Amino acid sequence: xxxxxxxxxxxxxxxxxxxxxxxxxxxxxxxxxxxxxxxxxxxxxxxxxxxxxxxxxxxxxxxxxxxxxxxxxxxxxxxxxxxxxxxxxxxxxxxxxxxxxxxxxxxxxxxxxxxxxxxxxxxxxxxxxxxxxxxxxxxxxxxxxxxxxxxxxxxxxxxxxxxxxxxxxxxxxxxxxxxxxxxxxxxxxxxxxxxxxxxxxxxxxxxxxxxxxxxxxxxxxxxxxxxxxxxxxxxxxxxxxxxxxxxxxxxxxxxxxxxxxxxxxxxxxxxxxxxxxxxxxxxxxxxxxxxxxxxxxxxxxxxxxxxxxxxxxxxxxxxxxxxxxxxxxxxxxxxxxxxxxxxxxxxxxxxxxxxxxxxxxxxxxxxxxxxxxxxxxxxxxxxxxxxxxxxxxxxxxxxxxxxxxxxxxxxxxxxxxxxx
RNA sequence: CGGGGCGUGGUGUAACGGCUAACAUGUCCGCUUUGGGAGCGGGAGACUCCGGGUUCGAAUCCCGGCGCCCCGACCA
Numbered sequence: 227x228x229x230x231x232x233x234x235x236x237x238x239x240x241x242x243x244x245x246x247x248x249x250x251x252x253x254x255x256x257x258x259x260x261x262x263x264x265x266x267x268x269x270x271x272x273x274x275x276x277x278x279x280x281x282x283x284x285x286x287x288x289x290x291x292x293x294x295x296x297x298x299x300x301x302x303x304x305x306x307x308x309x310x311x312x313x314x315x316x317x318x319x320x321x322x323x324x325x326x327x328x329x330x331x332x333x334x335x336x337x338x339x340x341x342x343x344x345x346x347x348x349x350x351x352x353x354x355x356x357x358x359x360x361x362x363x364x365x366x367x368x369x370x371x372x373x374x375x376x377x378x379x380x381x382x383x384x385x386x387x388x389x390x391x392x393x394x395x396x397x398x399x400x401x402x403x404x405x406x407x408x409x410x411x412x413x414x415x416x417x418x419x420x421x422x423x424x425x426x427x428x429x430x431x432x433x434x435x436x437x438x439x440x441x442x443x444x445x446x447x448x449x450x451x452x453x454x455x456x457x458x459x460x461x462x463x464x465x466x467x468x469x470x471x472x473x474x475x476x477x478x479x480x481x482x483x484x485x486x487x488x489x490x491x492x493x494x495x496x497x498x499x500x501x502x503x504x505x506x507x508x509x510x511x512x513x514x515x516x517x518x519x520x521x522x523x524x525x526x527x528x529x530x531x532x533x534x535x536x537x538x539x540x541x542x543x544x545x546x547x548x549x550x551x552x553x554x555x556x557x558x559x560x561x562x563x564x565x566x567x568x569x570x571x572x573x574x575x576x577x578x579x580x581x582x583x584x585x586x587x588x589x590x591x592x593x594x595x596x597x598x599x600x601x602x603x604x605x606x607x608x609x610x611x612x613x614x615x616x617x618x619x620x621x622x623x624x625x626x627x628x629x630x631x632x633x634x635x636x637x638x639x640x641x642x643x644x645x646x
Numbered sequence: 647c648g649g650g651g652c653g654u655g656g657u658g659u660a661a662c663g664g665c666u667a668a669c670a671u672g673u674c675c676g677c678u679u680u681g682g683g684a685g686c687g688g689g690a691g692a693c694u695c696c697g698g699g700u701u702c703g704a705a706u707c708c709c710g711g712c713g714c715c716c717c718g719a720c721c722a
Contacts, residue, residue, distance in 0.1 A: 238671070238683065239658045243714045263714065318647075318720055337722095371647060371720065378722095385722060438722095447721085489722065526722030560681060594682040601682090612681070622681095 227553070229587040232256070234269045236599045246445060248532035249376025251544050255602045257552075264373020264381040266528070271603070274552035276384065279527055280363050282415045282549060283386050290408050292359040292388055297341050299365060301333040305340045309503040322367045322381075334367035339496065339522060342389050343504045350391060350518060353510045357397055361388035363527065375445055377532040378488060388523040389496075393508065398495065398519045405493055405523055409439055413490065416530060417547025421537055422490065423452050423459035426469060429494065435472070439491040439525075445536045446488035453480040490530045496520040544604030545626050553585040554645060556605035560593045560612035570611045573621065573638060580642050601626070607645055608633075 234256030244250050244260070252258045257272035268276055284294065306312040312333070314321060322334040335341060342360060350356065366385045373381050388405075392398035406424060413422040422441045429436040440450045440459060452459035458480060460469060470477050498517040501507065507515045531550070538545040548554065555577055559570040570586065577584045585605060587596050593612075600608055610622035610633065623641050624633035636644075 235672090236683095237657065241657070242652085242659090245715060260714095320721080366722080368721075372716095372718090374716080380722095383722075387722090492722070524722050529722055562680080590680095592680060592682085592684060594680095594684075597682045599683080610681085614681075 227585055229585055230589050232270060232585075234271060236602055244376060246374075246376035246378065246532075246536075247539060248378060248445065248535040251535055251539055251602070251604075252377065252532075255544055255599075255604070258377065264370060264379065266377055266380060268528075271552045272531075275531055275546070275550055276527055278550040278552070279416060279530055280384075280386070283363075283412055283525060283527075286408050286412050286415070287359075287361055287386075287388060290359070290404060292361050294362060295360055296362050297335070297338050297345070297364060299334050299367065301335045301341060303331045303333065305344050305504070306333065309340055309500055311340065318371050320368050320370070322369050335364075336366050336368045337522075337524075338362070338364070338387055339389065339500045339520070340504060343500045343506045343518075343520070346391055346518070347504070347506050350506065350508055353393055353508055356508055356518065357390060357392040357401065359388065359390050359401065361386060361523075375447075375532070377528040378445060378536075379447075380528065383529070384527040386525040386527060390521045390523075391501075391506075392519045392521075393510070393516070394519050395497070398521050402493060402495060402521055405521075406437065409491055409493065409523070409525075412525070413439060413441070413530075415549055416534065417549055418490070418530075418534060418537060423450060423457065423487070425450060425452075425459040425461050425487075426464060426473065427461040427492070428464045433495040433497060435469075436492060436494045438489045440487035441490050441533050441537070442485045443488045443533050443536050444486055445533075446486040448487050448489060450485050450487035451482050452485070453482055456480055488529065488533050488536075490533055491523070491525040493523045494521060496522055539604070540629055542598070542629070543602035546604045546606055548606045551604070551606050553583045553605050555582055555584045555607045555609055556600050556603065557584050557586040558596050558600055558608060558610045559586065559588055560596065560610055560614075562590050563613065565616060566612060569616050573609065573611055576638060577642070580646070582642070582645060607641075609641060 236256055237254045240250035240254050244253060252272065256269055259267040259269055261267055303312050320336050323331060325331050363384055363386050365382060367382050370379060370381050373379055390398060390401045392401060410419065410424065413419050418441050422439055425438045425440040427436055427438045438461060440448060442450060449462035450459050451462050451465045498519060501517040501520055506518045508518055509515055534547065534550060535544055557570065557574055559566060574584055574586045604626055606626050608624045608626060615621050618635055620635040620637055621641060622633040623636045
């Protein structure tokens with residue numbers, strides 16, 4: 227893609243109403259636009275990152291036998307009344323509510339247990355229908371008392387929510403165990419595996435414990451107690467002798483330290499709470515009816531994106547891991563002569579033919595501005611084409627992570643090999 | 647929702663209660679220039695968040711809203 231086609235522009239200064247690193251950089255680089263507190267639009271560059279992340283999640287979940295669907299945001303009050311979650315005082319008033327012209331009350335979904343359990347009543351009848359796993363990428367609305375930290379906690383955000391429908395606790399637990407691995411794969415592929423810990427946390431009203439996936443990050447809201455060697459972590463709020471005894475662990479076996487962390491995902495056992503309330507049941511081999519056993523599994527996609535920015539950014543801007551970068555290569559053209567134009571076009575075409583996604587800075591601006599923008603946007607591989615490189619019959623290549631290293635002169639073939 | 651801070655061209659800032667609200671940056675036009683946010687000249691762009699009040703006079707003081715950020719309490 228030619229950079230001159232991008233409608234977004236970079237800025238030198240961050241707006242003063244953004245303090246968080248992720249929002250400052252993402253706005254400066256033209257990834258997002260703030261609409262109001264906790265509500266951001268994703269511009270073309272930002273959307274590409276969101277899509278990279280969702281592609282990773284979708285791939286991992288599909289491999290695990292899950293099926294994607296898309297539910298509605300608008301929710302009928304009656305379904306939520308059955309589980310007593312229509313209340314306006316729920317979680318500090320998390321609902322956004324509205325109404326039809328006729329006056330019927332509606333809610334904008336902040337999660338989808340009720341909605342999906344209700345759908346499944348049409349499709350699950352027999353033990354032969356179970357287990358089933360369904361997920362979606364869907365915009366959630368949460369009337370947070372306090373939106374904060376840029377895209378780390380918004381009032382409207384894209385969430386991947388997965389639900390399992392199992393015959394019983396054992397069947398659910400098999401899947402739950404499997405999802406622990408799948409989640410770690412997702413975070414590893416997104417580039418934050420090293421920084422992310424599966425974390426013991428209290429389970430809320432459904433079960434005694436659940437797991438959160440906490441990514442160590444200064445901008446985080448939680449405190450993580452963890453052992454980096456043995457890869458065990460407990461949310462500080464839940465760190466107690468009781469936890470150690472419940473998990474049959476000896477506290478002295480570990481060398482714990484603390485760090486701030488951000489919750490990028492979580493997995494919950496729901497049990498029969500929603501299926502009972504909504505009358506979602508199946509008939510077993512003997513003709514007896516049982517409530518379906520459920521679990522839910524969430525990942526906040528923008529939050530994950532924001533965490534990645536927070537973790538890897540340096541003083542010059544964003545540094546994307548390759549897997550989620552909007553483009554693999556930033557082709558920076560220095561100079562505007564016919565020879566440079568032709569050479570840049572040639573390089574661009576060859577890279578694209580090698581299935582490499584390229585942002586080609588074809589703008590007629592000064593080199594200094596182009597390099598600064600390139601660092602800010604944070605694409606992992608930078609190639610420079612100029613009169614100098616044409617003369618040398620090589621290209622200049624630099625990784626975004628090499629903050630101070632000089633660029634090296636390489637042939638296109640070497641660069642392509644490097645990237646692939 | 648409690649506490650604190652802040653609202654001035656697109657963005658970042660300035661302006662004692664007193665002149666046509668200033669500067670930088672961005673943007674537009676022209677020329678020049680092309681390896682780390684270049685230079686010169688010219689132009690556009692602001693009901694100083696909104697509504698009241700005090701005053702001869704309000705961006706500035708007072709009251710009330712609204713918005714934004716931060717700290718808490720709660721959540722992907």
